[in-house]
Amino acid sequence: MGYQELVADQTLCTGERKGSKLPCRGSLYKCVACGTTGCRQTQNDGCTGQAFSAGGTCLKCGARNSVLAS
Numbered sequence: 001m002g003y004q005e006l007v008a009d010q011t012l013c014t015g016e017r018k019g020s021k022l023p024c025r026g027s028l029y030k031c032v033a034c035g036t037t038g039c040r041q042t043q044n045d046g047c048t049g050q051a052f053s054a055g056g057t058c059l060k061c062g063a064r065n066s067v068l069a070s
Contacts, residue, residue, distance in 0.1 A: 011069065013039035015049020024049055033063035040066075 015024040015038075024047040026039035031051070036058055038051020050059070057064050 013047060013049040015039065015047040017047055018045060028069040029066040030069040031058040031061065031063055032065040032067060034058060034061040036060040037069050 011028055013024040013026045013028055016022065017024055024039055024041075026041060026047065026049075028037055029040055029052055030037045036051045038049050038059075039047055040052035040054070040056060041047050041050050042054055044050075044054050046054075052058055052066060055064075056066060058066065
């Protein structure tokens, strides 16, 4: 089973990868502390829709408690 089949029932990030301008399509996470929703990438500042650092910290409030958004 491929990635697209695994995430078919999830809402995915609509941001663009910086540099290539290709769709990000990463899983969306929601910060439990402040409600910010966005993706988390393997590198910081990798996507225009990124709301969490590569380490999982919310870029808005600094919390480290996120859940998969539905």
